[in-house]
Each structure stands twice: as structure tokens, then as C-alpha cells.
Amino acid sequence: MAINKDAYLQLAEDLKNxxxxxxxxxxxxxxxxxxxLYELGQxxxxxxxxxxxxxxxxxxxxxIRWHFIGHLQSNKVKYIAGFVHLVHGVDSxxxxxxxxxxxxxxxxxxxxxxxxxxxxxxxxFGFNDEELNDAIKQLLQLNNICITGFMGMASFxxxxxxxxxxxxxxxxxxxxxxxxQTANCKIETLSMGMSSDYKIAVEEGSNxxxxxxxxxxxxxxxx
Ligand SMILES: *Cc1c(COP(=O)(O)O)cnc(C)c1O
Numbered sequence: 535m536a537i538n539k540d541a542y543l544q545l546a547e548d549l550k551n552x553x554x555x556x557x558x559x560x561x562x563x564x565x566x567x568x569x570x571l572y573e574l575g576q577x578x579x580x581x582x583x584x585x586x587x588x589x590x591x592x593x594x595x596x597x598i599r600w601h602f603i604g605h606l607q608s609n610k611v612k613y614i615a616g617f618v619h620l621v622h623g624v625d626s627x628x629x630x631x632x633x634x635x636x637x638x639x640x641x642x643x644x645x646x647x648x649x650x651x652x653x654x655x656x657x658x659f660g661f662n663d664e665e666l667n668d669a670i671k672q673l674l675q676l677n678n679i680c681i682t683g684f685m686g687m688a689s690f691x692x693x694x695x696x697x698x699x700x701x702x703x704x705x706x707x708x709x710x711x712x713x714x715q716t717a718n719c720k721i722e723t724l725s726m727g728m729s730s731d732y733k734i735a736v737e738e739g740s741n742x743x744x745x746x747x748x749x750x751x752x753x754x755x756x757x
Contacts, residue, residue: 554736563746568594572598582602615636621633621647622646624647630679634676634677646680648666652701652704653700655689683708701735708739725744729746
């Protein structure tokens with residue numbers, strides 16, 4: 535196991551100059567790889583699986599900002615509510631209600647990004663324009679969450695123009711919902727872009743990228 539140190543340093547510097555937050559996606563990677571990036575200065579890490587996140591959080595330095603970027607099931611919110619920094623993939627109002635409930639129990643306000651369905655593939659989760667509008671309107675009653683922005687994933691395809699148009703659409707929605715802001719809705723973060731498409735995402739206005747394999751190498755799923 536080894537991290538791509540040079541790739542990391544260059545990317546971190548480049549993104550920092552552009553005021554873009556780099557979330558290092560460490561799913562399936564061992565704690566020592568995370569620690570290696572931590573020692574180079576990285577603090578934002580993203581995980582997809584609740585149990586894996588809980589295990590790693592217990593082992594690793596307490597000033598790491600843990601991002602949950604996977605598909606979160608309502609019945610698992612309670613395991614991460616005490617420490618999670620940002621939940622990226624919130625794709626239903628029901629899930630928001632549960633996060634709010636668990637955040638209240640933990641005496642916290644949890645920041646969340648609404649996941650927007652931008653890919654034409656049917657398997658991707660997320661809100662459409664109209665659903666975003668409804669969810670944002672209903673938010674005011676949820677005092678222990680704050681919607682801080684949107685997250686989206688483009689189609690998994692070699693057609694880069696398609697990827698670009700999907701990111702463009704997400705940026706359009708981001709701009710559309712930016713104002714007016716309310717006590718628990720401040721749309722400021724646009725989480726889009728992964729190893730294969732972050733350059734396009736950045737060109738289209740992303741201010742948070744989620745990058746795994748470029749930093750940690752390809753993932754090997756055993757089991
Ligand atoms: C795994 C994952 C990433 C990182 O993917 P890479 O291609 O390894 O950069 C980003 N976002 C989400 C939601 C992921 O599940």
C-alpha cells in the first residue's frame with residue numbers, strides 16, 4: 535500500500551490556490567494510508583460505508599473532518615451523527631428528518647449536501663429540480679441540520695461533453711437556489727468531480743472535489 539505523494543502535493547496546492555476543498559476519498563484503504571496523507575497536511579477525508587467510517591474514526595486523529603459520501607441508510611445515521619463533518623449524499627426528505635433527529639440527540643447541527651440527480655443513468659440517486667424546491671421549502675422545521683450545498687455525480691462515460699453538460703446543469707441549479715438563504719439553508723458548497731472528471735467539474739464551477747484513486751491508487755474490492 536502506498537499513496538501517490540507527488541500527485542497529492544501537486545493537486546492539493548493547485549486546488550488550494552483555487553479555493554477548492556479536496557476531499558480525499560479513502561474508502562477501502564487502510565488507516566495507515568490515511569495517516570500518510572494526514573501527515574502531508576490533508577484533513578478532509580471521505581468514506582462510503584458507515585461501519586468502515588466508524589472504525590477508522592476511532593483509530594485516527596480527532597481533527598480529521600470526516601465526509602460521508604456514500605448512500606446513507608436512515609437506520610445507520612445514528613452511528614455517525616456524533617462526529618460526521620458533512621453528509622454529501624442526502625437524497626430524500628425522510629433522510630433529512632432522521633439526520634435532524636440524530637443530530638438533536640447528539641446536540642449538534644449537522645451540515646448536509648443535497649444530492650442532485652444529474653446523470654442520465656437511471657441508477658443514480660438524487661433530487662430533481664422540483665424536488666429540491668420542495669425539500670428546501672420544508673426545511674425550516676429542521677433545526678439541527680444545515681443544508682450547505684449540493685452534490686452530484688456525472689454519468690460514468692467517456693463522453694466528456696456529456697459529463698460537462700451534466701456538471702453545467704448542476705452549477706445552474708446551485709446558482710438558482712443560492713438565494714435567499716435561511717437559518718438552516720446556506721447553499722455555498724458545490725461538491726462535484728472525482729478522479730476521472732474533476733478537471734471538467736472545476737472548469738464548470740465546482741468548489742469541492744472528491745478524489746480517491748488518483749491519491750490512493752486503484753481500489754481492490756476483495757470479498
Ligand atoms: C468512490 C467515490 C469517489 C472517488 O472516486 P475516484 O474515482 O476514486 O476518485 C467520489 N465520490 C463518490 C460518491 C464515491 O463513491
